[in-house]
Amino acid sequence: MNLPNLTSADFLPLLPAIILVVGACILLLSEVFLSAHSSRGYQAVLSTATSVIAGAVSLTLLTEPARAVFLGFGAMDPFSSFLTFTVCVSLALASLTAAGFLRKRGAERGEFYALMLFAGAGMSLLGLSNELITLFVNVEVLSIATYALTSYLRRGTRPSEAGFKYFILGAFSSAVLLYGSALLYGATGTTLLSDMSGPLRAAMANNNGALVYAGAVLVAAGFSFKVAAVPFHMWTPDVYEGAPTPVTALMSAGVKAAAFVALVRVFISVGSGIDAQLPFAIFSTLALLTMVAGNLLAIPQRNVKRMLAYSSIAHAGYLLLGVAALFVSAPGQEFKLLGPTALIGASPEDVARVDALRGILYYLLAYTFTAVGAFGVVSLLERREDEEKGTAWDLERFSGLAQRRPGWAFAMAAFMLSLAGIPPTIGFIGKLILFRAAVDAGLVGLTIIAVLSSAAGAYYYLRVVVYMYMRPVPEGAHTLERSWMTELALVVSTVAVVLLGILPGPLTEWIAQAGTLFTR
Amino acid sequence: MNPTLDPNPLAPYLPLAIALLLAGVLSLIIVKLAAALGPKRPSSIKSAPFEAGSESSGPARQRFAVKFYVVALLFIVFDVEAVFLYPWAVNFQALGWFGYVEMLVFAATLVVGLIYIWKKGALEWEH
Amino acid sequence: MVPISYYLILAAALFCLGMFGVLIRRNALVVFMCVELMLNAANLTFLAFAKQNGHLTGHVSAFFVIAVAAAEASIGLAIVIAVFRSRGTVSIEEIRTMKH
Secondary structure, eight states: OOOOOHHHHHHHGGGGHHHHHHHHHHHHHHHHOOTTOOOOOOHHHHHHHHHHHHHHHHHHHHHHEEEEGGGGTTEEEEOHHHHHHHHHHHHHHHHHHHHHHHHTTTTTOOHHHHHHHHHHHHHHHHHHBBHHHHHHHHHHHHHHHHHHHHHHOOOHHHHHHHHHHHHHHHHHHHHHHHHHHHHHHHHHOOOOGGHHHHHHHHHHTOOOOOHHHHHHHHHHHHHHHHTTTSEEEEEEEEHHSSSSSHHHHHHIIHHHHHHHHHHHHHHHHHOOOOOHHHHHHHHHHHHHHHHHHHHHHHOOOHHHHHHHHHHHHHHHHHHHHHHHHHHHTTTTTTOOOOOOGTTTTTTTTHHHHHHHHHHHHHHHHHHHHHHHHHHHHHHOOOOGGGGTTTTTTGGGGGGTHHHHOOHHHHHHHHHHHHHHHHHHSSHHHHHHHHHHHHHHOOOHHHHHHHHHHHHHHHHHHHHHHHHHSOOOOOOOOOOOOOOHHHHHHHHHHHHHHHHHHHOHHHHHHHHHHHHOOOOO | OGGOOOSOGGGGHHHHHHHHHHHHHHHHHHHHHHHHHHHOOOHHHHHOOOOOBBBBSSSSSSSOOHHHHHHHHHHHHHHGGGGHHHHHHTTTTHHHHHHHHHHHHHHHHHHHHHHHHHHHHTOOSSS | OOOOHHHHHHHHHHHHHHHHHHHHHHHHHHHHHHHHHHHHHHHHHHHHHHHHHHHSSHHHHHHHHHHHHHHHHHHHHHHHHHHHHHOOOOOOOOOSSSSO
């Protein structure tokens, strides 16, 4: 029997996930030794600190060369390290938001933060996964933690309803994903993504194409549920509305980022074995439907949290446009993705592909800062008493916010401009990079639709700004409680959104590296 | 192994048949022996038909205490994790110290879970 | 020996059964069982292909899927209990209260 020879180089990429898990275990074990009245202020701090440390470690891993780890079960590349960084940003900001949110409800418990960190570890590992079963296990690690988080608040009917819907939807999509993986395994005889292209070509040549296509379509459908692409978005708005707001923030940013990265990794491997036309057809259709439907459905929403849920769907559409741009190829042309070192002398399509990959990463980080910040403002304004009535997130709540809390209003305005893609914000730069890559890849028609639908989206984002700055404070408005931790999250996100919108240079430098993807 | 060359396809199942037979005979002997040797003090409750701890007569749609579900949940999780111990146990020698440490880490993770549910009081039946 | 295609057809049938069950059944627990059926259909597919190919990957995959499915079942049951406690019903029709 020959045993794998694992070295510390194999364990290095796991470091951020290990840090997150250790932090989660400390939170979990310290929680049970506390009495009901003990101070739990340390928990949010510990959770944030753990995320920040893990994020810092993932940044140092960004310069590691791309290689296979654990005998090809994982792929250590700047792409996955960048995802881990994005995930840690969303974890740190969501932990800070959760501190204010939970304290206001007297629901502060170590389990909440521990579950967030466990979910984060799952997301980070999902980015590394280069094998179908590893991928499935990590999808489940992050999903199971988020199911529990969604139904964490036990008072009232909404959290349990949201938790149940999310659970059924998530379990269903995981099962679809797994069945698709099983079919791909059957067609190729391997679960290692990096070994798949040869057997896939052989399977296509041997009239096993039906199995391959069925597998690929089911895997794509499974991921479409996870990223909430139309028409797989059915319960997403309900789940986002019913979940505790910091969890919604984490779901819209971290979970989505991890699912996108895994989706790109799977389909780059699968697409190199079959004609790239299939993934292109799937993702361009999904992108079209998701962009248009997400924006149109968001327009009538007067519930800001629900509006942000639809907006999150719309943004998944823009990201899918970037994914579709990865798979543009002439029929019969061999599909492969090049690292930036190989770009000298590469064809324009290859350059566009690497640009699209970078665009996706940039957009994911931009959306993380913006969305988590926006949900942070929402969590500051809501009160538990209004939740059952459904008025906790009404647009009226934002009336005159600029007079009552100018700082919050400014932050929210920055986030809304960023979501709408208006300069000088990070959202604008993200859209610019992503849409330019799509145009370079030749997707002019789809990009025009993307620009038009985001212009339609500007209406409902700017409506919030109008309410905050141009409406009077309503009669009998309840007092707004402050929370320095949530406000810290707002400050960090606002600075990132505005500063990186004005000076995108440093981030694009990093992302230029992160476009390297391990494929062999 | 080509199955058509095998003269008797059922031959590999012979040990299984012997095991089944032995198990049947043994359980029969034990039941009969217990009936023959044990003291008998019948009462109306004892002689009523009995199934899994619940009363056998009355409405079938009775509710169970949530405690049962909690125990079931914990049992499922900890029981299934044992699946991963078998492959390691079979290859214990070959996997060596590395495998041993890996399994310790795995077991430590489970212990964290155990401490958590223990301190949370999920294992207490009487509350 | 039973041909591999029989296992695959059985698995596909179970998967479709589970999928339609999730989409049309009204009882939360039944929906939940249908999801488990789908996972097990995938498991059966893995095992059938593993038998055909003669490697261990598919067998090992089944172990992992079983373990993950157990964890998922635990959290799912807990959520169903939470729904029942807050609403006194496990009918999906009555769980849908949020407006669209």
